[in-house]
Amino acid sequence: MRTASVLRRGIAACLLAPVVAGMIAAPAVAGPGGALPRVTGPIAQDSRSHAFGAAAHQAVPENLAAGGYTEAEYFISGQANVYTWPAGGPAVVRTPNAPYTTRLLVRKPAAGKRFSGKVVVEMLNPSNFFDLNIGWAMLRRQLIADGDAWVGITVKPVSVAALQNFDPGRYAPLSLANPLPVTDPANCADPLTLFPGDSSRTTENGLAWDIYSQVGALLRSNRTDNPLRYRERHNPPVQRLYGFGYSQTGGYLYNYVNGIQPLVVRASGRPLYDGYLVAVAGGSFVGAAPMNQCDPAPPIGDPRRQFDHAGTPILHLMSQSDYLWGIDSRRPDSDMPGDRYRGYEMAGAGHATPDELHASAKPADIVKAGRQVPAPGCDQGPRSPFPSQIFFDAALRNLDHWVTGKAIPPRAAPITVHNGTPATDRFGNVMGGLRSPYLDVPTATWSGTSTGPSFCAIAGHVTPLPATTLAQLYPTHNHYVRQVAASTAGLVTARYITPDDGARLIREAIHAPVTDQGPAPGQRPQR
Template identity: 25%
Template sequence: MNTKKKTWAAVVLLLGLSGCQGGQDTEGRPTPASARFDGPVGAAGLYGHPMWDHWFDIGEVGYVEEEFFVAGRAREHAGDGEADYVTRVIVRRPRQAADFNGTLLLDWVNVTAQFENAVDTLAAHRFFLREGYAYVHLSAQAAGLCCSPLTPTVWDPVRYAALNHPGDTYAFDMVSQIARGFRAPVGTDPMGGLRPEVILIMGQSQSAIRLHQYVNEVQARARAIDGFLIHADVGAGKDFGTAPPAPVLHLLSDLEAEPEAPTATSNYVLWEVAGAAHQDLWVGEHQVLGQSRRVVAHLPKQPMAEDDRLHAIAGNYGEQPDPALGLCVVAGAAFPMRYAVASAIDHLDRWVRDGVLPPQPPRYQFDEDGNRAVDDLGNTLGGLRYPPIDVPVARYQSTTCELGGITIPLTELELLQRYPSHGDYLAQMQTATEASVTAGYLLPEDAAELMERAAAARNRWPLDALTGN
């Protein structure tokens, strides 16, 4: 056993002495366990940085990014087993307390592809940095840590020799313990003295399915997390009982469209985003052109300006033709679900803090056979409608590839039939954008970005140059 493994074996053996295991309070009632943090890990290992840290330098905007190992002894869900674990988290937090908004976001990262994909972090990272959130890449599941080439223990077996995940039946208790550890640190303080007032957790697809189960089966007794963003839990349905034990904002794309009504009558809000795909261009480009290049090619961190340049490509909502819009899954689906992710988190935070219920949009529309209804372009009817769906410049074939989709920009003739000039298009987009902000579905900063893109689409009306419009 190498030195690092010996160190962590000792840590695990000492957990009972450090307050990490559950015990009993003065009245003999069981007390919940919390995890122990060790780190920051620093420049250890073959490459000197965490796997799946940001590929750009958030230090430029006053943030610290650090990796910690987390240890404890977890109970098996729906079983009698107990097991030691060592996992890891990557913590991104404001350097100064004055810049911290008091909310910590845990991202239960997706492992469907047998590597970790922090979907909601990729979708909303600029919103987090702008608003002063602390946000955490949380390695909750075994497949994210081992054993494909794009997992930490294979990618850097030196840095990650100590990791030990006992299996996903222990993941719920591990996550609860880690959340408690952020509130009352044992070992190293991963927040550098910052104290979260609110802890939210988010997860997409497979991770959302796990969070759906967590809400229904764990939250009532664990009470370690204050609110849940459950994003695209395909096939899980809308059953959360009469009232979830904590606020749940349920964020769905076209793929998850089902005519059944939600069971919950309180503590639950459903957003079905018309035109959105399960996996989209924005997340795919950030993962492939940003995160994966750092991991595979061992590139150094890039300036934040490089992330801005990537946004120019990844932010296309179909207003500009691009061959990538026809590529399934990784690219293709260009509808901007990122706006909904950011707004949903903003609302969830205020809901938990102040009891301000998020707005409730209309449901999707369905035909007599229970299928999602579409308009003459094949775009979804009903649901939460962002400006690009109501003032369309593209067909959003959001479920063509099941988990992804493709985007087909309208031809010049089709655009002219709908909008005689770019000015007509821009005016309609302005009206729809202002309405979306007023309704609470689009953040003002995202509205400004959307309108900048719409204004830059003048090239789609080449006759304007001839007519002087």
């Protein structure tokens, strides 16, 4: 299954020389999902060539070194099966041993003694036809605070094409080619995909599943080319892997957990990933993907679109933008050993956030990749600034505590719906769901949907409450701050948000432009 031929094909040595500085290669070791991939890298980053989506070249640049972190890009090469997914069972091999080469973007503590041993592994979101680092955007504060690593994987051919547009020399080795020639009758004329126009008969989206398994096995391995290996003597090995998917790649995790993980367990006796954060995907809203380009996704109502006795803990989060579309993904929470599941609906949170754009490639790089820059605003104004991170930070911590036996995650009621319509309070904010001071001590109405271009239908927006309403609610600034502090204290105690995020919310309230309007209720004016 060696893929040296894939790396060599069409790549002159003079092209590779400036790109693959520090090349490392090691023999493959058998593991779940196929043999472990070969690793090339870290790929040099300098003024002439940098990784797409690199922290220093994000829309909002980030200095990882200031937080004690490093970043590196690697190429991995191996062979992946293409699967079909029959109803009532796990996936079945359709086409075996398809060569591939793709890339990893790795962020980890610079010093091994800071590395927690915990890793979030994300299939990078390709819904804009290029890679978005959404897991990093949502979890970066918690990852850095805990000393965790983050690994993003390019898994879809349309993203590979964007990378090769962006830097043809750097990304020349990448290939997610269809193992079937276009003359093969099994290579369907109209590839099936979640996003029309993002797929080709010469490439295959269905290589993602074994790539995800092989990356997990690589990160758990003792190989010298493991991107998470440190040279220090006392650094801990990788202890826990958590799968992360958001929107389209959240739907991918339905395929992986329900269709591929049983094969991994059959081969090795245990799952590769210790738990999953499945975000803003479920039911009719990206609740599964085509397992290969010629088979449709499981239909609505199919059991494959539901997590049921998955064998690993799953925290499932929906936003206010998508929970109604995905309402058929609702199921009871469970603490049973083989069916540990929590479902959360984030009241006030939008699906398409400004943060996912801030933490991904800058606009000039997106244009260079031949893609459209996503709209930062909609007809009603900028994308909703609701800080979804407060829920993701707690979700990651709660998932880890669940896996390690420290504590079970709290339960939360879903967003309240009556006859298919969300119940709202007098300020227009939804009721139920995961709560925050933004809705319980409101200064605005938070919408999950907007109108306008691109993903505005799931971007959301915020409408400040009138000054007269704020004056009635909060006669003094201190009155407002005390209410936020009380709300926050309850949420921290219940573990819906972390103590660090609770402190951030209170600091934000202290600096909020809620001005004194008169004496607080029950207080007499000073003379």
